[in-house]
Amino acid sequence: MNNEANQPAKRSNPGGLRVDRENRETVGEPFIEDPRMTCRNVDVFYGDKHAIINVSLDIGKNEVISMIGPSGCGKSTFIRCLNRMNDTIDTCRVRGQIKLDGRDIYDESIDVVPLRAQVGMVFQKPNPFPKSIYQNVAYGPRIHGLAQSKEELDEIVETSLRKAGLWDEVKDRLDQPGTALSGGQQQRLCIARAIAVSPEIILMDEPCSALDPIATARIENLIDELRHNYTIAIVTHSMQQASRVSQRTAYFHLGDLIEIGPTEIIFTNPKHQLTEDYITGRFG
Amino acid sequence: MFKKTAIVILTLFTAVNLCSLFAQSSRDNINIVGSSTVYPFATVVAEQFGKTTSFKTPKIESTGSGGGFKLFCAGVGVEHPDITNASRAIKSSEIETCAKNGVKEIVEVKIGYDGIVLANSKKTSPMRLSAKDVFTALAKEVPDASGKLVPNPNKTWRDVNPALPNIKIEVLGPPPTSGTRDAFVELAMESGARKYQILSDLRSKDEKAFTAVAHTIREDGAYIEAGENDNLIVQKLDANANALGIFGFSFLDQNTDKIQGSFVDGVQPTFDAIASGKYPVSRPLFFYVKKAHVNVIPGMKEYLKEFSSEKAWGAEGYLSEKGLIPMPDQERKTFADNVKNLKTISR
Amino acid sequence: MNRPGDAPINVEKNPARSIEIVNRGLARRYAAEKRFRFYGAAAVGISLLFLSLLFISIIGKGYTAFQQTFIELEVYFDPDMLDETDLNTANYPGLVRQSLQKMFPDVTGRDDRRDLYALVSTGAAFKLRRLALDSPEIIGQTRSVWVPADDDVDMLVKGHYDRNRSEDERRINDRQLAWIDSLEENGKIKKRFNTAFFTSGDSREPELAGIRGAAVGSFYTLAITLLLSFPIGVAAAVYLEEFAPKNRWTDLIEVNINNLAAVPSIVFGLLGLAVFINFFGFPRSVPLVGGLVLTLMTLPTIIIAGRASLKSVPPSIREAALGIGASKMQMVYHHVLPLAMPGILTGTIIGMAQALGETAPLLMIGMVAFIVDIPGGFTDPSTVLPVQIFLWADSPERAFTERTSAAIMVLLAFLIFMNAAAVMLRKKFERRW
Structure with missing residues (x-):
């Protein structure tokens, strides 16, 4: 257990990129007061591969937490544990404890369907359904039975699209296929689709990596607005993005959570050598 | 969607089961199986019967004589055929199988004769063969000058008989599963083999050994198995003037502009020659009736009457137009009486 | 540069020379591509050739089957031969024969008549039977009816039989040939669309058989x-x-x-x-x-x-x-x-x-x-x-x-x-x- 929150000094890393697994302790402030989600000693295995090693952290209310790190560090794997998307991978095993509002989401009594309604997800590549824009947004509310009438459904679709900042662009062509939109619009459509089921937490797995800078900027603004109503965990490759949108940042390295803390501290004054190497562009 | 599929499947299976119940409790059409040689004749009768009476047209499957007996002898009841056609007489072993399965009363009806012809293209002159030539040309093993059995050395017809033309032996014929082949081997090859003194002696000593020699056709490429489709053989003969083909008389009858029958022992296969019994390679054709079905399946009696009427199998009946060689008057009368009285085979 | 000793070193170092090597190989690479394209096109061409051969042979052999030769008969529905109480099994073949006899009154002798009757299909009788059953009022009247010709006549009219062969080599004899010619002169024999092919079941008579x-x-x-x-x-x-x-x-x-x-x-x-x-x-x-x-x-x-x-x-x-x-x-x-x-x-x-x-x-x-x-x-x-x-x-x-x-x-x-x-x-x- 590494529940000592504060590590006083920067650690040296004599083995270069290697992490001393035996004695590794997360640097920074993994835990906060009054968290929405708590993760304790999470291990993830793909078959024999140990992809996430003993990660513990909290996710707070109405905050944006970003996960950064070099490719293959396990940040996407970790975020997918938070709404059990990893269940779809046969060889994937998750160990440890992940709680949402005090309930273990990996408990046998938990049904993944309402969990995923509560913890929505936006993916790296925009993946609208090959159906109309309206159907894309309406699908979630419809299967969960959130709307009693057609009018109610229309309203949910409109508010979701408004929240995603897409309404003005598509209000006249709701019956056109979602796949015909531009990349950035598609990603906002996917966000609208996630919002439509009124989740409490939205997980975003590199939502801007397939978009151009203008579309990226729009999504970043959107994330900032959404923060007031939702808790957002975002995985990103772009450190600028992390620093722009998030309040807290976690740095992953080869399956280890190396350092976590307020974003400005991580980017201005990292405590761990690996974090510093990464954010100064020495590798990654 | 899944539910719907399940319902569809369920209803379908129920329907299927109901259908089969209905189908099996009774049957209103005659089921006929058996020889492919008799098939062209039986079908004509069946069609005539179906179109001129109020009964349904009988269903006729071409299963081969052996396959026909197998189905026919499987038992009594609507799921088993009523009649089987055969290009040979029923064997005693088949009668036993029948009896074991409850088919005790069988009526045998001879319908006429079929000639098996050796034919070649009209572009050359007809071959004049003897049964002995046929055996010498086509057997796998033939006696050499000293009387010892050797693998067939003959490459050309002249090797077989100096009077024959100097062309390669190339004979297109049916495969071993065919009734035509059985008959050909029995009628032509065997009588040819008997012309050899040494084989004739063998026959009186050891019939099995004799049959093995006489019935085995060479496999070195001179005899080409051309499949059951006789039309194909006719086409190939038309294309290759040196080849000879073996098939039933009706195919020669329909293709007289393309092919001609070879003389066997001095007789050419013509309608008259076969009918009078002069042409040596001819065989009787039969059908067998399950007596227990006669009063159960509607139309059985009428079908039998149609088949045994003069306008069908008579000397000038419509079957003769299709190439069936009618029986002599007296024989026809005997079998017509048998049909009328449903005279069963006595074991 | 001209000294022989320098040359091998310069080959390694001079970038212009490696372009030359690329260029030298280029022709071979393009030739390989061309060859491959040619093989591909040839393969497609050969399969197309066989396909067209198949189609040509099937269509060439089969298109005539969509037509069928018919013969026009003047049929007197003789009340003596048609017993109104039993129209089902009346002697319709007799009616056909009667009509043929009327068209060629000079044909006598048993064999000749048989040959004459063989000109029309057995389907003719079925057709008359259907006519009589459908409208019994035609009994006693004379109607001209187109009936299917026998398959041998059909083959002759369509040119599948060679009429120049000697008589014993064809299935239509000289007398029948003469009758067919006279029918043709009078317009009583005609090829029409073969509806039976699409409307009837199997038959042992080709002219009646359908799919x-x-x-x-x-x-x-x-x-x-x-x-x-x-x-x-x-x-x-x-x-x-x-x-x-x-x-x-x-x-x-x-x-x-x-x-x-x-x-x-x-x-x-x-x-x-x-x-x-x-x-x-x-x-x-x-x-x-x-x-x-x-x-x-x-x-x-x-x-x-x-x-x-x-x-x-x-x-x-x-x-x-x-x-x-x-x-x-x-x-x-x-x-x-x-x-x-x-x-x-x-x-x-x-x-x-x-x-x-x-x-x-x-x-x-x-x-x-x-x-x-x-x-x-x-x-x-x-x-x-x-x-x-x-x-x-x-x-x-x-x-x-x-x-x-x-x-x-x-x-x-x-x-x-x-x-x-x-x-x-x-x-x-x-x-x-």
């Missing part, structure tokens, strides 16, 4: 096949691809399914004989059993095609559905299956086309049979199109040759239609994600 019975039989058989194999195949594919755990058992099942797709179709016929006919006691020769057997044969095709097209649905769509809380079932039936449907349908149509052309398994369950009556249901004895082709190809009458080719044309038309539908479906519903 309707076989086509209807094919329809019933394929209906059963489609009704069973599509839902079962899709359900199996969905289960195996989306729900079944991946373990040794499912691997074994997959190997077996792939294996079944390659098993000779006759094996399915034997299986059908053993299970459906001998065990369940279904009747022989019926579309129901044929459909069941072809279902067994088609299932692997549909399952394999289904699994392949389910697999080709991108995982992002699955994640999208799961990500907003769809259950696995909803994910499959709302998103994955609709997207995979064009592929599944293509596989199904190809499977059905295969089933349509199949004869071997039907041999074992008695569908290779002479059946005249047009089947009226799933449990009526029937045959199917390819079996009809097989049976006609084996018939001795010359006129069946062209009918065989014509039936092949009909079957090919069906197959082309089905495969075109498969291509259209794929084109229409192809998705871009």
Whole structure:
């Protein structure tokens, strides 16, 4: 257990990129007061591969937490544990404890369907359904039975699209296929689709990596607005993005959570050598 | 969607089961199986019967004589055929199988004769063969000058008989599963083999050994198995003037502009020659009736009457137009009486 | 630079020289590409050549079958010969003979008359019978009726028989030839569209034989096949691809399914004989059993095609559905299956086309049979199109040759239609994600 929150000094890393697994302790402030989600000693295995090693952290209310790190560090794997998307991978095993509002989401009594309604997800590549824009947004509310009438459904679709900042662009062509939109619009459509089921937490797995800078900027603004109503965990490759949108940042390295803390501290004054190497562009 | 599929499947299976119940409790059409040689004749009768009476047209499957007996002898009841056609007489072993399965009363009806012809293209002159030539040309093993059995050395017809033309032996014929082949081997090859003194002696000593020699056709490429489709053989003969083909008389009858029958022992296969019994390679054709079905399946009696009427199998009946060689008057009368009285085979 | 000793070093170091090497190899590379293109084009060309040869030979042989020679008879529906109480079994062949006799009054002698009567088909009597039964008031009247000519006359009129051969070498003798010529002069013999070919069942008389019975039989058989194999195949594919755990058992099942797709179709016929006919006691020769057997044969095709097209649905769509809380079932039936449907349908149509052309398994369950009556249901004895082709190809009458080719044309038309539908479906519903 590494529940000592504060590590006083920067650690040296004599083995270069290697992490001393035996004695590794997360640097920074993994835990906060009054968290929405708590993760304790999470291990993830793909078959024999140990992809996430003993990660513990909290996710707070109405905050944006970003996960950064070099490719293959396990940040996407970790975020997918938070709404059990990893269940779809046969060889994937998750160990440890992940709680949402005090309930273990990996408990046998938990049904993944309402969990995923509560913890929505936006993916790296925009993946609208090959159906109309309206159907894309309406699908979630419809299967969960959130709307009693057609009018109610229309309203949910409109508010979701408004929240995603897409309404003005598509209000006249709701019956056109979602796949015909531009990349950035598609990603906002996917966000609208996630919002439509009124989740409490939205997980975003590199939502801007397939978009151009203008579309990226729009999504970043959107994330900032959404923060007031939702808790957002975002995985990103772009450190600028992390620093722009998030309040807290976690740095992953080869399956280890190396350092976590307020974003400005991580980017201005990292405590761990690996974090510093990464954010100064020495590798990654 | 899944539910719907399940319902569809369920209803379908129920329907299927109901259908089969209905189908099996009774049957209103005659089921006929058996020889492919008799098939062209039986079908004509069946069609005539179906179109001129109020009964349904009988269903006729071409299963081969052996396959026909197998189905026919499987038992009594609507799921088993009523009649089987055969290009040979029923064997005693088949009668036993029948009896074991409850088919005790069988009526045998001879319908006429079929000639098996050796034919070649009209572009050359007809071959004049003897049964002995046929055996010498086509057997796998033939006696050499000293009387010892050797693998067939003959490459050309002249090797077989100096009077024959100097062309390669190339004979297109049916495969071993065919009734035509059985008959050909029995009628032509065997009588040819008997012309050899040494084989004739063998026959009186050891019939099995004799049959093995006489019935085995060479496999070195001179005899080409051309499949059951006789039309194909006719086409190939038309294309290759040196080849000879073996098939039933009706195919020669329909293709007289393309092919001609070879003389066997001095007789050419013509309608008259076969009918009078002069042409040596001819065989009787039969059908067998399950007596227990006669009063159960509607139309059985009428079908039998149609088949045994003069306008069908008579000397000038419509079957003769299709190439069936009618029986002599007296024989026809005997079998017509048998049909009328449903005279069963006595074991 | 000109010194010989320098040269090898400069080859290594001079960039201009490596361009030369590239250029030198270029010709060879382009030649290889050209050769490959030529092989490809040649392969396509050869297959097109064979295809056109097939079409030319079939159409060339078969197109005449769509016409049929008819002879016009002046028929006096003689009340003496037609007993009104028993119109069913009256002597209609006698009427035909009477009419022919009237047209050629100078024909006497038994053999001559036989030859004369042989000019018209036995179908003529059936036609008169139908006329009399449909409207009994024509009894006592004289009507001119076009009746089908005998198949030999048909062959002669269509030019398949050479009239210059000597008399004993053709099936039409000199007397008959003269009669036909005189009929032709008087316009009493004519080629007309062969409707019987499309409206009647099988017959032993080529001029009366049609493919309707076989086509209807094919329809019933394929209906059963489609009704069973599509839902079962899709359900199996969905289960195996989306729900079944991946373990040794499912691997074994997959190997077996792939294996079944390659098993000779006759094996399915034997299986059908053993299970459906001998065990369940279904009747022989019926579309129901044929459909069941072809279902067994088609299932692997549909399952394999289904699994392949389910697999080709991108995982992002699955994640999208799961990500907003769809259950696995909803994910499959709302998103994955609709997207995979064009592929599944293509596989199904190809499977059905295969089933349509199949004869071997039907041999074992008695569908290779002479059946005249047009089947009226799933449990009526029937045959199917390819079996009809097989049976006609084996018939001795010359006129069946062209009918065989014509039936092949009909079957090919069906197959082309089905495969075109498969291509259209794929084109229409192809998705871009």
